[in-house]
Amino acid sequence: xxxxxxxxxxxxxxxxxxxxxxxxxxxxxxxxxxxxxxxxxxxxxxxxxxxxxxxxxxxxxxxxxxxxxxxxxxxxxxxxxxxxxxxxxxxxxxxxxxxxxxxxxxxxxxxxxxxxxxxxxxxxxxxxxxxxxxxxxxxxxxxxxxxxxxxxxxxxxxxxxxxxxxxxxxxxxxxxxxxxxxxxxxxxxxxxxxxxxxxxxxxxxxxxxxxxxxxxxxxxxxxxxxxxxxxxxxxxxxxxxxxxxxxxxxxxxxxxxxxxxxx
Amino acid sequence: xxxxxxxxxxxxxxxxxxxxxxxxxxxxxxxxxxxxxxxxxxxxxxxxxxxxxxxxxxxxxxxxxxxxxxxxxxxxxxxxxxxxxxxxxxxxxxxxxxxxxxxxxxxxxxxxxxxxxxxxxxxxxxxxxxxxxxxxxxxxxxxxxxxxxxxxxxxxxxxxxxxxxxxxxxxxxxxxxxxxxxxxxxxxxxxxxxxxxxxxxxxxxxxxxxxxxxxxxxxxxxxxxxxxxxxxxxxxxxxxxxxxxxxxxxxxxxxxxxxxx
Numbered sequence: 001x002x003x004x005x006x007x008x009x010x011x012x013x014x015x016x017x018x019x020x021x022x023x024x025x026x027x028x029x030x031x032x033x034x035x036x037x038x039x040x041x042x043x044x045x046x047x048x049x050x051x052x053x054x055x056x057x058x059x060x061x062x063x064x065x066x067x068x069x070x071x072x073x074x075x076x077x078x079x080x081x082x083x084x085x086x087x088x089x090x091x092x093x094x095x096x097x098x099x100x101x102x103x104x105x106x107x108x109x110x111x112x113x114x115x116x117x118x119x120x121x122x123x124x125x126x127x128x129x130x131x132x133x134x135x136x137x138x139x140x141x142x143x144x145x146x147x148x149x150x151x152x153x154x155x156x157x158x159x160x161x162x163x164x165x166x167x168x169x170x171x172x173x174x175x176x177x178x179x180x181x182x183x184x185x186x187x188x189x190x191x192x193x194x195x196x197x198x199x200x201x202x203x204x205x206x207x208x209x210x211x212x213x214x215x216x217x218x219x220x221x222x223x224x225x226x227x228x229x230x231x232x233x234x235x236x237x238x239x240x241x242x243x244x245x246x247x248x249x250x251x252x253x254x255x256x257x258x259x260x261x262x263x
Numbered sequence: 264x265x266x267x268x269x270x271x272x273x274x275x276x277x278x279x280x281x282x283x284x285x286x287x288x289x290x291x292x293x294x295x296x297x298x299x300x301x302x303x304x305x306x307x308x309x310x311x312x313x314x315x316x317x318x319x320x321x322x323x324x325x326x327x328x329x330x331x332x333x334x335x336x337x338x339x340x341x342x343x344x345x346x347x348x349x350x351x352x353x354x355x356x357x358x359x360x361x362x363x364x365x366x367x368x369x370x371x372x373x374x375x376x377x378x379x380x381x382x383x384x385x386x387x388x389x390x391x392x393x394x395x396x397x398x399x400x401x402x403x404x405x406x407x408x409x410x411x412x413x414x415x416x417x418x419x420x421x422x423x424x425x426x427x428x429x430x431x432x433x434x435x436x437x438x439x440x441x442x443x444x445x446x447x448x449x450x451x452x453x454x455x456x457x458x459x460x461x462x463x464x465x466x467x468x469x470x471x472x473x474x475x476x477x478x479x480x481x482x483x484x485x486x487x488x489x490x491x492x493x494x495x496x497x498x499x500x501x502x503x504x505x506x507x508x509x510x511x512x513x514x515x516x517x518x519x520x521x522x523x524x
Contacts, residue, residue: 082398
């Protein structure tokens with residue numbers, strides 16, 4: 001692949017906190033129009049990696065290029081990146097004092113010169129596409145967890161971004177809802193043709209939904225390839241992570257069986 | 264000795280750095296107005312928060328301040344047979360000192376604490392970071408409208424405080440203690456000069472700017488508190504906002520008064 005095939009290119013990204021290194025030189029290219037998932041156990045710096053990309057955290061070193069243009073300290077490039085990229089937070093980060101419609105309208109109101117009628121039309125359209133139109137006057141606290149996730153996605157896509165960053169989109173959800181969230185991401189990624197970069201530790205769901213996956217371990221990318229290559233990989237870290245995820249699934253199944261027998 | 268000097272130096276640098284950071288925060292908030300969109304709507308909301316919501320407390324405190332000034336002033340002045348100067352005493356006390364200080368303290372207690380808590384919660388739930396990732400200036404969206412509003416709402420609230428305070432003084436002095444109403448109001452008219460009103464309004468605007476900046480700063484950076492996290496960090500930020508704003512108002516009052524006298 002050439003540089004032009006990557007919407008985002010990361011080279012030697014480093015980040016540490018209070019003398020502790022979290023990212024030790026990440027090299028990664030995110031192909032345009034794909035669903036790319038960065039896997040890794042909790043506490044390996046997946047969210048830190050994503051926040052460095054979104055400029056929420058300042059990296060200690062390395063280079064991030066968007067559409068071949070290095071971001072660095074170039075304010076114009078940063079502004080352009082922000083305009084064309086959306087971030088979906090683990091906590092959704094919805095504005096709790098605004099209604100669903102106001103939440104979705106906010107990025108349009110604050111970053112474009114569109115008129116009120118056009119903003120309302122586009123926001124309602126985004127809500128409709130995520131089957132949330134009926135709840136446009138509800139506050140986030142009046143919505144279920146899944147609806148909040150959809151509302152956050154509606155807010156993320158209303159500006160028609162080319163890249164959407166998902167930070168642990170299934171954190172704290174049960175297996176059924178995890179499947180539903182990944183299915184939702186895959187469905188809307190195809191509908192809106194954005195590039196999705198997801199960080200998660202949910203292996204089975206991510207493998208089904210993603211075009212490519214990478215494994216982050218001890219601050220470095222130790223594997224990158226397609227989902228099937230990940231499933232077949234004999235790399236000790238990959239197989240260790242994959243097996244531990246499978247073992248956890250087995251443990252959970254046996255606990256459920258035991259509780260059914262006891263009941 | 265060396266360790267003590269080291270600690271002292273580090274703490275002094277920390278305080279100076281805090282002042283610098285606060286000044287930059289305020290400057291950035293004002294500068295962000297330039298690129299801010301739909302600022303008018305957020306100013307209207309801030310007028311509601313600092314104006315309509317706080318109006319009852321301003322009217323109640325203003326009335327009772329005037330009542331007490333009338334009562335105390337009457338008894339002090341009657342010792343010298345100068346009850347006719349009650350209007351002057353009540354009006355000058357209110358206009359020069361009590362109205363700007365007390366009205367600002369009341370506004371800090373109600374609108375300032377609410378602002379610090381709101382921003383603290385927004386910091387805690389990543390709403391402020393979310394704004395930044397959308398390319399929206401969090402300073403311009405959240406802080407600037409409140410600062411601009413404080414510049415005119417604090418003086419207006421202070422003026423209302425003065426008006427109801429004067430009526431409170433008239434109520435206790437004239438209606439309850441028997442000072443002639445005409446004497447009271449003509450004494451008010453003779454005592455208060457344009458420069459007193461100017462001092463009153465300038466003080467109110469400066470107190471508003473300082474206290475809203477401090478409350479916004481504390482809430483905005485609620486996550487910087489290393490000794491508390493989550494709800495406790497918000498609570499600590501709100502407490503710090505109210506205490507620091509109140510102290511700042513009193514210190515600024517002394518400094519501004521010394522310029523005007």
